[in-house]
Structure formats: structure tokens, C-alpha cells
Amino acid sequence: MTTYFGVNVADVIESLPARFRKEAAADISGSFGYDLGDAGRWRLAIRDGGLTLTQAEVLDDCQAVLVTDPQTFVGIQLGKIDAAEAMGLQKLSVTGDRRAFGSIAGLFQKYVPSGQETLPEVELVVLKQTISVGQNFATGPVMGRFLKGLKERKILAIRCPVCGRRQSPPREICAVCRVRNTEWVEVGPKGEMRMLEYVYYASPDPLTGDTRETPYGAIGVLLDGCRDEEVFWHLLNPAQLDRVQMGSVINGRVRKGSRLRPVWAQKRTGSIDDIQYFELDT
């Protein structure tokens, strides 16, 4: 018989009576089925704290039937596959009374492949801890000048004296040319959208510790006066997520993106939050 994860399906099924926990079955009565397709069908009849396991052609008389393939079945038994995830992937379904099926989940000791038996289970203690740290970062004269510019509704970039590329936020040096950046230029504040990260996943905002509201858009804006990869990384007005167009330059083929403008915060402190987000410039 085929094995999955090194385990024979029949071993898992045939060990059910040995793994049956009588003491937990006192209040349960009924018939339940496992339909593993070509690998076979089994009926579990539970009555008066006892279990009768039989192979069956049809499971129509069962209160509930778990339908899956043998690989998923073994995977779940071994903890290799998450049952909810398998259900989401349509690898597993329960027909009939789902809740009744749920009630038998705790009736069996965990399946352990032969040779992998360990000591009797002991209580494992997990310690829960939370770290919360207040932080103060010095910005330095270059980043500081840029942040001060934001207070005055200006987006500053710094230009490499050798290759001419602009960086915003600015960096002290051009790491490619290995020279100090010296020339400041004002760019934007309007520009073209080049990249949208349309975020559904609710990750924490490390500045506040709060979970971000989703969906939101992180964007790369090619500010006026910049070229090629010289994008500015910020956020999009979440209400306009579905109305914007990404621009691109792929192998020399140019596609224009939506025009965007910054929405400045009323109270500006010299931080990324001085721009609330970018919005369509219409």
C-alpha cells in the first residue's frame, strides 16, 4: 500500500481502536465515515463508550463523512498538514453534520508512527512576554535637512557629483561612486506613480505598534525632476487604491502612470508623517 510521509494509511486507520479513549466517548453515539477515495472507506460506529471500525462500500448511513485524499489524511494525522488550510485548498471536506464530526476529534490519542514513540506526554510550559521599547533616533545633518524641508512643504533630493543620480530621502554619500553627495535640489512635489504595493496583509506599524488598517498602498513615486529608478517611497490615499495606474519602464518600453500630488499634514514636525499620503492629481 502506498505510504505518505513514510506512513501507511492502513496503519493510521487500523490503530484507531487502540487509540480510542473510552472515557471521552460516554456521551457520544453515532456513525461517522472516512472517505479516502481509492484508498478506501471506513465506518466508525460509536456506542456506549465503545468503537466498532469496519471497512465500508457506502457511507450513506453516517451522520458525517470526512472526504479527503489519503495523503492529506495522513498529513493531518502527523501534524504535517493543517486541516483548516487543507479545507481552504479544497483538499478536504465534511459532508453531513460538521459539528458532530468535530465532537469525535478528541476521542483518539494522537497517531505516532512506530519507532517514533516517545516518553509519555508531560505538560510543557510556555512563557509569554512582551517587549515595548521607546526609541530616539538622531537624524544627522543630511537627513535632518531633508526632514526640515518637509516642514516647509519641500521635498529635497541630494545629487551625486559623479553619476548625477538623485536620492530622496537623501544619503550622505553615493555608495556606487563612493563620493560624498554635495548638491541639493528640490524635486516634485508632484510626480508619476511607478509602483503600487496593494497591501491586504495587516502588519504592525513599527512606529506606533498598532496594526495597520487594510487595504493600504505603499507606492514608489517618480517625482518631477527625477528619472529612471529615482523613486520616492511613500503611501497612497487608501480611497484611491483602485483608481491609480502604475507606470513602468521594462526593457525600454515606457508606460506612463497616474499623476500624483502630496497631501501635506496640517501640523508638520519633520517626519515621514508630514506627508499624509499622495493622491491623484486631477
Added chain:
Amino acid sequence: MARGKKNRHVGIVGIGETKFSSHREDVNQPEMIHEAVRQALDDAGLAIQDVDCVVHGNMELFEMVHQPDMWHVLGTGAYGKDSFRITTGGTTGGTLVCAADNLVASGMYDVVLAIGFEKLQEGHTTGGITNMADPLWARKLQSGALTDSAAVKLIEEFGEKRAKRAAMTYRIIMDKHACLNPNSHRAFGLDWDQMDDLITDSPPLIGNLRLIHMCSQSDGACAMIFAAEERARQIAARPVWIRDHITVHREETLNLCTNYYPNNPTHRFAAEQLFARNGIEDPLDYFDVFEMYDPSAWWGVDWLRDFFLLEGDAHLKLVEDREIAIGGRMPINPSGGVIAANPIGATAMVRVAEAAKQIRGNAGPHQVPKTVRHALASSFGGTMWTVLLMLEDELDGWGMP
């Protein structure tokens, strides 16, 4: 770039990998690490007394334990030995191998044990990665390791239908490999008839990057033992030789939220430099297997082009023709790759360990069904880094620089 010069050859003589899973609540960190160390020592037939130096690595932000190598000495065996700690994000495991190789090749130590581990369930993975971004600007914008950029680029260049099918083909092949690997954390048993449903129904994370495309958060450890040529031949019947490796990062890459190609990504730059200095003209022809650090199916497809220096849609064709499957022309990740298991500080080392096992011919059920003589392994992480390593089964035919 200057060629990496070696004072002496270095062989991989011992490999240990724990089972990877979402939860290892049955063991604490040093205990979990010890499982891998024990396995590597047994694999090499060595005792901890035979090890001269221990290199230890993971990402402190994930478990928020600083200097974890102090606590972990209970499981690493580093007590009383010279010891170093490496923490370079996702590339940590690859950098650990590079460091161990350099420490042995230099003549400083004859036998070095390197250990990569992570217990991601003990912290917050996306929170940890987000704090990798520079705190003066990018922290607010960084969304962990999740990005739609590869999908955007592939769709822009090759059309939505073809790009999406290529990414899902890649994903299903990786799952088929994962099902063969007894160490896998995630192995679903995906099949071709599910392709269309998965493309449309898997929950979206960012844009076209869906849950099914993305790697997991895993617990696990990997340990490897490296020895100088003479010792390696005494220890192992079949040492696997580290031929060369390269590390590349690009300072501002993380800020480049753009839709611009070609943009000289670090993978391609690393591959060009490494293959040129080793005289390899056609990497697709030269290598027998590639263990790639592929955090998502989209990246996996996209990066094939960079690592094998391909042009046009050659990388898509490799996937579409299923030439990247275990029996194909260029098997990619017979282990199932990063999508199957991602204990981050160990992940990149697992790529090297799995590539080495393929050369030894004892990878297990996911052994490639052909002779493997030349293997490639990559690492990815940090603020867009590449570590690329070449492994060989023989010292003949390529020589000492």
C-alpha cells in the same frame, strides 16, 4: 572583482537538519539546536572535542534574544572553544557557510562547526523584518518580506495570464518536491487540476502575491561541519568541496519601490561575477542542481533569469516545460525550497546542506535521479542581499586559484 583566493581547500564533512515545523514547543532553543548539532557530528563521525571553532547565526529581531549564542552554548557545544556570531538577515545561513569556509581556508582552524537556527513562533516575523528597514524613513513603509514587485514586473512583461500560470506552476512543482522531503514544514499535495482555483482563490497578501505563493514561518535548525582538505579526506568518504562563493548587496535597493527593468539586481550581478571568475559560460549547462532561496513563487520564477543569466522568456519556459522539476533539465529545490520550510536563520544554510547532500547522493526520497557533480546554492535577505555558492564533488578539473 578579484577572485576569492583560497589558502587551502575546504570540504563539507557533516550535515544535520532538524525536522521543520510551525511549532517546536516540545524543545527550547538550545535543545532544538542540539538536535541539528548531534546529527551533524554523527554524520561526520566526530565528537564535539574534534571541533576547533563554532560559528553561530540567526536574526536577533525575531526572538528578541541578544547574544543568543551565550544561552545556546548548552546546545552548540561551543563551551571553551573559539566562537563567532553572524547575523545577516535571510542570508545568515549562507554567510555562516562563507564564514566557516573562510575560517578553514585561511588556516586558522581545521574543523569548524556552523549552526543556523530560528524559532519564529517565539517572536513576530513580519514585525522583525519590518524593523530591518531604516528607522529614519522606511520603517513606516516596509511590509515585512512581503512585496508584489516580482509579480508586477512579470505581469507587465509577459502578460497576466502567462505570468500567473508560471508562478503557480512553480508553486505546484515546489509542493511536489516538498511532499518528497520528510523534513518539510508545509507539503500540501497540490496538483495540476487545482491550478486555476489557486490562482484566483488563495487569499491575497499584497497585490498578486497570495498566501499560497509565500513561504512559511518555521522553527528549525541546521548544522554543518567544514574541514580542511587533509582532515576532510580522513573524516568523510565523500567530502563535498566548496569551490567559490560571492556576497553582493546594493545599498539603496530597499528604497527602490519601482517598476523598472533591467535594474542590475544583486542576484544577476553576483552570478555574472561568480561565473566569470570561474570560467563558467553556460550555468544552465554546467550545474546539475540549484537550491535557490525562493521566498515566494513569484520571486522564484523571476530570479531564474538572473541566476542563470537568461534573456527574454527563457526562464518562463524552464518553468512552463517543468524543466525545474526533480527529473527535469535543471532541478530547482528538490527539497521543496523556502516555501516548504523557512526557519530564517537556518534557511540559507539548508540550501547549501541540501545541495551538498545531492552531490553525496544521499538526499533521501528527494534525491535527484541523475549524477550530481556541480551544485549551486543561493541566499537572499537583509536589505536585498545575495550570497551565491558553488559546490563540487571533485577537486579535479577546476583547480586552486
